[in-house]
Structures are given as C-alpha cells and as structure tokens.
C-alpha cells in the first residue's frame with residue numbers, strides 16, 4: 001500500500017511538471033488484454049488516489065475547464081480489440097473503483113469465434129518457421145506480423161487464408177455482455193469490422209470497415225453516436241473522412257502521446273493515447289501515465305508511425 005501511495009504522489013508531481021512544461025494534457029491509456037489482474041488493480045489504485053478518471057463522453061466536454069496546480073491529472077482508460085479478459089478481469093476491478101472506461105470492439109468478431117488474424121499468423125509461424133512471404137523468411141513471429149502489416153490488404157488476407165488451419169476458435173464478447181458492461185460504466189466504441197491495416201486497404205474497403213463498424217455498434221447497443229479507434233493506430237485520410245461522414249464523436253489514435261486539451265475544440269477530435277500493458281510495474285505505470293515516457297520515447301525513436309496492435 002505504501003508503494004501505491006508513493007507512486008500516486010509521484011504521478012501527481014510528474015504529471016503537473018509535464019503539463020507545466022508542455023501544456024495541459026489528458027492521459028488516455030490504451031490497454032489490450034488483462035492477463036495480470038493484480039498489476040492492473042495496482043494501476044487503478046494509483047489513479048484512485050492521484051487522478052481524476054473520466055469517461056470518454058466526459059473527456060469530450062472538458063473543453064473549457066481551467067487547469068491549475070491543484071487539478072489532478074485527468075485520465076481516460078481504454079481497451080482495444082475486445083479480448084475476453086477485459087470483461088472478465090478488468091471490468092469488475094473498474095466497477096469496484098467506480099471508474100468509467102471505454103472499450104473498442106471489432107464488430108465482425110463480436111458473438112463469433114474469430115481469432116485475431118495476427119494470433120493465427122503467429123501460431124502458423126510457430127508451427128513452421130520456414131514459411132515465406134514473397135520468398136522472405138522471418139526470424140520471429142513478431143517479424144512476420146510486422147511484415148504482414150506492410151502488405152496490401154488482399155495479400156495479407158491471402159496469407160491468413162492460406163494458413164487458416166492454424167486458427168483456433170476464440171471467445172469473443174456477446175452484444176448482451178457489452179450492453180451489461182455499458183451499464184457498469186464502460187463505453188463501447190468501434191474498432192473496424194475486421195481489424196485490417198486501413199492504410200493498406202482500398203478507399204472502398206476503408207469506407208466499409210469504418211462505416212459498418214460504427215453503424216453496427218450504434219444499432220446493436222442503441223447508441224446515437226460512437227467513437228472510432230483506428231485499428232493498428234494507422235492514420236489514413238479516407239478513414240478519418242469515413243468516421244466524419246458517420247459522425248463519430250472522436251477518433252482515437254495509437255501514437256503513444258498525451259492528449260493536448262487544446263485539441264478538443266473541434267467536432268471530431270483526434271485523441272492521442274498512451275500504450276500501456278497490464279503487467280507494467282507501478283513505477284513504469286507512473287512513468288507512462290505522467291506523460292514522461294512518451295516524451296523520451298519520441299525523442300529517441302523519432303518515429304510517428306505505429307504498427308503495433
């Protein structure tokens with residue numbers, strides 16, 4: 001408990017210093033799976049002491065709030081893809097803290113047994129590490145996935161079809177489970193229909209992926225407006241246009257940056273997010289959530305293109 005208390009004070013101090021130097025920011029955290037519920041609970045315990053945890057709808061209406069030294073860091077907790085661990089493990093801990101969150105689902109996968117294509121591809125490589133793409137072999141399953149993300153989408157799909165025998169049935173959420181999660185304070189947004197790399201798709205496919213996922217979430221959950229999280233974080237003008245055409249409330253990026261408050265002043269804000277893993281130690285969590293990890297990461301890497309999931 002002492003460690004959590006000290007970490008909370010560190011988050012407050014480092015977050016204030018960050019915003020004093022770089023401007024008022026929100027911290028929009030992006031998790032995927034929750035395999036380590038104990039660590040995730042510690043993250044929330046730190047936030048419980050030192051931060052104001054907002055829902056997405058609340059964040060979007062924060063435009064005019066003045067920031068002062070006494071203001072707690074404002075945080076939004078998000079999850080991408082709809083892994084079952086989010087509803088099974090994260091949702092109960094969030095509910096016990098009374099904290100809101102947002103989950104972005106891949107709409108073709110909801111109620112299906114579809115396994116994410118990168119999991120299938122990864123397992124195919126584990127079965128046969130000599131498999132090739134255009135004569136190229138790979139030193140690891142991660143290298144294969146990274147290469148697949150650079151292929152035209154038709155080629156990526158062809159590869160996944162060719163190795164479909166490696167797929168295993170996956171458990172994905174039901175719409176009724178998502179509806180129940182909403183009642184517990186978890187907002188549901190769209191994360192495409194099938195999780196392709198939108199920058200590798202044709203304009204027509206981008207339109208389909210964005211519009212059908214937004215429309216499906218709206219229809220199945222009775223929502224007037226939903227947010228859209230870019231799969232793989234790949235920005236694409238066609239995707240942003242399609243999201244705007246379908247009146248997405250916001251578009252969530254995967255750029256590992258803090259979210260400047262000044263960027264909320266438009267009808268469909270682009271929301272920067274910080275990548276975080278559930279198993280991050282409390283101190284790593286503070287480093288990331290304060291915004292300092294992002295500052296140093298971009299100073300060293302100088303890469304703005306993310307190809308992580």
Ligand SMILES: [Zn+2]
Pocket residue numbers: 080081191195231232309
């Ligand atoms: Zn994703």
